[in-house]
Amino acid sequence: MLQKTPRSHAxxxxxxxxxxxxxxxAAIYALTHALKKVDYDEVFAVVGRTSPGxxxxxxxxxxxxxxxxxxxxxxxxxxxxxxxxxxxxAALASFTSYPIAHGVGAVALIAxxxxxxxxxxxxxxVFDVANISFLTGLTFWLGNLTALALSLLCAPxxxxxxxxxxxxxxxxxxxxxxxxxLGFLLWTWLGSRSFGTRRWPVRLPSGPVVLLQIAxxxxxxxxxxxxxxxxxPAGLDIGVFIVIAxxxxxxxxxxxxxxxxxxxxxxxxxxxxxxxxxxxxxxxALLMFRFLYHFLPFVLALALFGGLEGWRSLRQNRAVKPFx
Numbered sequence: 001m002l003q004k005t006p007r008s009h010a011x012x013x014x015x016x017x018x019x020x021x022x023x024x025x026a027a028i029y030a031l032t033h034a035l036k037k038v039d040y041d042e043v044f045a046v047v048g049r050t051s052p053g054x055x056x057x058x059x060x061x062x063x064x065x066x067x068x069x070x071x072x073x074x075x076x077x078x079x080x081x082x083x084x085x086x087x088x089x090a091a092l093a094s095f096t097s098y099p100i101a102h103g104v105g106a107v108a109l110i111a112x113x114x115x116x117x118x119x120x121x122x123x124x125x126v127f128d129v130a131n132i133s134f135l136t137g138l139t140f141w142l143g144n145l146t147a148l149a150l151s152l153l154c155a156p157x158x159x160x161x162x163x164x165x166x167x168x169x170x171x172x173x174x175x176x177x178x179x180x181x182l183g184f185l186l187w188t189w190l191g192s193r194s195f196g197t198r199r200w201p202v203r204l205p206s207g208p209v210v211l212l213q214i215a216x217x218x219x220x221x222x223x224x225x226x227x228x229x230x231x232x233p234a235g236l237d238i239g240v241f242i243v244i245a246x247x248x249x250x251x252x253x254x255x256x257x258x259x260x261x262x263x264x265x266x267x268x269x270x271x272x273x274x275x276x277x278x279x280x281x282x283x284x285a286l287l288m289f290r291f292l293y294h295f296l297p298f299v300l301a302l303a304l305f306g307g308l309e310g311w312r313s314l315r316q317n318r319a320v321k322p323f324x
Contacts, residue, residue: 076131
């Protein structure tokens with residue numbers, strides 16, 4: 001194993017902070033420029049004209065996305081040989097950790113803490129939770145990169161306004177992403193893979209499980225992107241593969257910025273990639289999507305996790321009182 005020195009670790013951490021700040025600063029600049037001369041009365045008028053059926057359809061797609069998100073944890077538990085943990089516990093850990101962590105912005109810090117609070121009562125330790133966090137992150141990246149590559153193959157000019165690359169270069173980017181994912185799939189399919197130490201090994205999933213991870217990731221992201229797509233007014237005439245490609249690029253940029261729910265960064269990428277000269281309808285769709293996909297699950301997850309912690313605290317107090 002390659003050992004990181006404290007100095008090299010600090011440099012990598014510092015570089016990550018610089019990159020995150022640069023992405024956030026560029027996005028804020030782009031967003032303020034994109035929001036100039038926006039008719040906000042028209043934005044809210046578009047929201048008001050959106051039919052309840054469209055809202056319900058988008059909400060159902062959001063529910064499908066979060067339901068498939070629970071499979072991230074469920075699959076990770078099977079990979080670390082903890083099939084004894086029932087699905088309802090995996091779903092609880094997933095639904096509470098993701099919306100809260102993304103809402104706060106410190107995903108790498110908050111999500112494992114929430115997972116530990118859920119899983120520790122079922123015999124999982126710190127290293128088990130770290131393994132689960134790694135495996136769920138792997139599912140996220142495999143799904144993102146595969147879905148982005150496939151959508152770019154169908155619409156190579158979809159993100160040209162975001163990455164400033166011509167369609168031909170985006171086709172090569174899609175081919176490179178697919179080659180990387182397929183290479184990783186083949187590598188894991190040929191034999192069991194692991195890294196770490198003998199005391200704390202981290203086992204990579206087998207090839208069939210990696211294939212399942214890719215499918216789950218694509219399904220999750222596809223449902224979320226389709227929720228955004230159905231909220232866009234039909235008059236905009238934006239292709240579904242364009243929306244998927246821009247949505248995934250915006251998600252990745254928001255994730256890299258470490259801002260809460262990718263705020264500012266995600267929004268700027270969506271506006272640059274989809275709005276063109278018709279900003280008001282896209283902003284209206286973005287506001288509705290933000291409410292359905294980010295705000296509503298964040299409030300529900302916070303209430304669920306807070307209620308669970310309060311109930312546990314109450315049970316502990318009742319157990320202690322007879323002996324006090």
